[in-house]
Amino acid sequence: MSGTSLDLSWRHGGAPWGRWRGEPGPWPVIGALVVLSLVFQAINGNFLSADNLVNLTLQSASLGIITLGVVLVLLVGQIDLSVGAVSGLAAAVVAVGFVQQGWPLWVAVLAAVLLGAGIGGVYGLLTTRLGLPSFVVTLAGLLVAVGMQVRVLGSTGSVNLPYESWLVRFAQQTFLHPVASYAVVALVLGTYVGSRLLERRRRVEAELSAASLATVAGRAAVLAVVLLVPTWYLNTDRGVGAMVALFVGLVAVADLLLRRTAWGRSVRAVGSNVDSARRAGIAVRRVYVTCFMACTALAALGGVLSAGRLAAANQGTGGSDLNLTAIAAAVIGGTSLFGGRGSAWSAVLGVLVIQAISSGLTLLNVDSSVRYVVTGVVLALAVTIDAVSRRRSEAGGGTRR
Amino acid sequence: MTAETDHGLGPSSPPSTTVLSLRGVSHSFGAVRALVDVDLDVHPREVVAVVGDNGAGKSTLVGVMAGTIVPDAGELVVDGQELGLTSPGLARQLGIATVFQDLALCDDLDVVENLYLGQELRRGGVLDEVAMEREAWRVMSRLGARVPSVRAPVATLSGGQRQTVAIARALLGVPRVLVLDEPTAALGVTQTAEVLTTIERVRDSGHGVVLVSHNMADVQAVADRVVVLRRGRLNGDFDAERASYEDIIAAITGVSPPRRRRAPGEDA
Ligand SMILES: Nc1ncnc2c1ncn2[C@@H]1O[C@H](COP(=O)(O)OP(=O)(O)O)[C@@H](O)[C@H]1O
Ligand SMILES: [Mg+2]
Numbered sequence: 001m002s003g004t005s006l007d008l009s010w011r012h013g014g015a016p017w018g019r020w021r022g023e024p025g026p027w028p029v030i031g032a033l034v035v036l037s038l039v040f041q042a043i044n045g046n047f048l049s050a051d052n053l054v055n056l057t058l059q060s061a062s063l064g065i066i067t068l069g070v071v072l073v074l075l076v077g078q079i080d081l082s083v084g085a086v087s088g089l090a091a092a093v094v095a096v097g098f099v100q101q102g103w104p105l106w107v108a109v110l111a112a113v114l115l116g117a118g119i120g121g122v123y124g125l126l127t128t129r130l131g132l133p134s135f136v137v138t139l140a141g142l143l144v145a146v147g148m149q150v151r152v153l154g155s156t157g158s159v160n161l162p163y164e165s166w167l168v169r170f171a172q173q174t175f176l177h178p179v180a181s182y183a184v185v186a187l188v189l190g191t192y193v194g195s196r197l198l199e200r201r202r203r204v205e206a207e208l209s210a211a212s213l214a215t216v217a218g219r220a221a222v223l224a225v226v227l228l229v230p231t232w233y234l235n236t237d238r239g240v241g242a243m244v245a246l247f248v249g250l251v252a253v254a255d256l257l258l259r260r261t262a263w264g265r266s267v268r269a270v271g272s273n274v275d276s277a278r279r280a281g282i283a284v285r286r287v288y289v290t291c292f293m294a295c296t297a298l299a300a301l302g303g304v305l306s307a308g309r310l311a312a313a314n315q316g317t318g319g320s321d322l323n324l325t326a327i328a329a330a331v332i333g334g335t336s337l338f339g340g341r342g343s344a345w346s347a348v349l350g351v352l353v354i355q356a357i358s359s360g361l362t363l364l365n366v367d368s369s370v371r372y373v374v375t376g377v378v379l380a381l382a383v384t385i386d387a388v389s390r391r392r393s394e395a396g397g398g399t400r401r
Numbered sequence: 402m403t404a405e406t407d408h409g410l411g412p413s414s415p416p417s418t419t420v421l422s423l424r425g426v427s428h429s430f431g432a433v434r435a436l437v438d439v440d441l442d443v444h445p446r447e448v449v450a451v452v453g454d455n456g457a458g459k460s461t462l463v464g465v466m467a468g469t470i471v472p473d474a475g476e477l478v479v480d481g482q483e484l485g486l487t488s489p490g491l492a493r494q495l496g497i498a499t500v501f502q503d504l505a506l507c508d509d510l511d512v513v514e515n516l517y518l519g520q521e522l523r524r525g526g527v528l529d530e531v532a533m534e535r536e537a538w539r540v541m542s543r544l545g546a547r548v549p550s551v552r553a554p555v556a557t558l559s560g561g562q563r564q565t566v567a568i569a570r571a572l573l574g575v576p577r578v579l580v581l582d583e584p585t586a587a588l589g590v591t592q593t594a595e596v597l598t599t600i601e602r603v604r605d606s607g608h609g610v611v612l613v614s615h616n617m618a619d620v621q622a623v624a625d626r627v628v629v630l631r632r633g634r635l636n637g638d639f640d641a642e643r644a645s646y647e648d649i650i651a652a653i654t655g656v657s658p659p660r661r662r663r664a665p666g667e668d669a
Contacts, residue, residue: 203531279505
């Protein structure tokens with residue numbers, strides 16, 4: 001009854017050529033990244049240089065952290081249009097709190113992130129208790145946050161952070177020592193292989209289909225390449241930025257929470273069908289509130305880091321297109337706008353695509369209008385893939401309420 | 402809560418042998434009176450069929466038992482204790498397992514994830530996928546289900562397979578009362594027989610079953626008692642052994658028993 005190991009999906013330890021559960025998986029985004037890289041590299045040989053890629057990863061980190069929050073909110077089938085404004089407000093709170101009010105820096109950072117979480121808590125209460133659509137609530141939140149940002153920054157509208165503060169040093173100049181970076185990679189690989197082998201043994205003992213040792217080895221090899229090649233290449237220049245490591249670490253934690261905990265399962269269930277989730281006994285409101293809070297807290301953290309990277313907070317921080325870029329990145333990375341489908345890693349993939357486009361076009365000295373158009377086209381493609389794959393999996397037989 | 406417990410155990414209440422009772426349950430949706438003063442007793446080792454026309458209030462009654470609908474009036478009595486059933490989680494804690502008419506599955510989740518939704522097995526703080534998958538295979542094969550994989554998202558399953566998943570979910574964790582709302586609607590002949598066998602097995606292991614059905618053949622096959630709902634009110638409570646098909650149909654439709662109007666000879 002348990003079937004062959006081909007029944008094993010990739011998500012449950014199977015081989016890449018096993019079942020993909022009807023999802024296109026990350027392949028379209030990875031393909032897009034490869035194509036973009038090759039095109040930009042062909043036009044400008046500097047694109048794939050280690051120096052440019054180090055910059056690209058540094059630019060990705062704070063946007064990526066904001067995108068990770070958006071992924072969580074999209075997974076429960078909601079949206080947060082205010083992440084950019086919340087990140088700008090958080091940047092302002094850190095700068096003003098530290099420089100003008102004389103708070104210890106860690107207090108200012110903590111205050112900014114807690115303020116972000118609090119805003120998400122308000123969104124959660126308004127959507128779950130009053131039944132307001134998150135679209136409108138967060139739009140209102142955007143306006144409020146922008147107003148507060150201007151107010152906090154005061155008349156000058158801009159506050160500089162001292163270069164010697166740890167926040168600026170962390171965001172601008174701190175890189176993992178090469179030895180440390182390889183040690184982290186080795187640790188991750190070791191943990192991965194160990195847990196896979198453990199799971200394999202338990203599955204065999206339970207007489208379930210289990211991945212072959214070759215599959216485990218193959219997956220470990222893929223992971224090794226995916227981790228080692230970028231680490232090595234970045235290390236030929238300045239290395240892996242501390243902020244980049246923080247971003248990837250947060251994504252990994254979010255991924256584990258989503259896939260391995262009951263909370264993560266309830267997030268996907270609520271996004272898939274909230275009525276069914278409620279009747280399965282899930283505390284739906286709590287799931288919504290936690291996702292909104294995590295989203296705005298991550299947005300605030302992203303804002304704090306971008307203040308560190310720019311060594312300043314001003315009225316433009318978190319403004320203009322940041323909201324839409326973060327949402328676009330989440331969708332381009334493969335998280336469904338319809339809820340229930342997606343992965344924390346789509347924050348990494350989506351942000352890399354967005355930053356690749358931006359960095360490549362900057363190298364080509366192209367006007368920013370082109371950047372918007374190209375990003376828009378990629379977003380439209382991503383949404384199309386999302387909608388088509390959803391329709392195809394429904395054609396499999398199920399009826400949707 | 403404790404005060405109510407005292408009432409339930411007090412001398413005024415008759416010695417309770419029911420696993421689940423509804424007392425004077427009424428519920429309205431706006432102007433629609435879906436349930437009006439309904440009493441229902443479910444005993445151990447008993448299959449109670451609830452039948453009625455479309456819109457008679459059957460699914461509303463199921464919702465009340467499942468904790469998804471908090472009725473305007475009336476109480477539930479579980480094991481002699483009166484309580485307000487305010488959430489689906491509470492109902493399941495009390496051992497009331499429900500198969501909803503729309504199945505209440507999450508399409509993006511696979512079979513295992515749906516089976517254990519809201520009651521996941523854990524091991525050291527994280528989900529125990531291996532144990533859940535093993536149990537999923539066991540309960541699915543006991544129901545004679547043919548699914549391509551328990552790791553297939555339920556969106557890719559056929560109507561009958563989805564229905565089996567919903568029934569399997571209700572059977573996990575050994576419910577005291579199994580409530581099924583039209584459980585065989587999407588099933589073929591073989592699987593219907595499996596479900597009916599399962600219902601009998603649940604009954605024979607000492608539990609109560611509430612079977613809501615349109616299908617009189619199913620009802621006559623497994624029910625011990627047939628309760629008729631008509632426009633939200635109880636309109637008959639029959640012993641399944643003795644009641645005739647015509648009596649039940651008459652109670653459902655509200656016309657007088659056809660036996661009088663149509664003698665056997667008239668058909669020919
Ligand atoms: N959520 C709801 N909102 C409004 N009216 C409802 C709702 N659910 C059921 N009803 C109404 O209540 C009555 C009983 O419905 P239901 O319990 O689903 O009947 P049955 O399952 O016997 O077909 C019907 O008239 C139906 O239209
Ligand atoms: Mg119904």
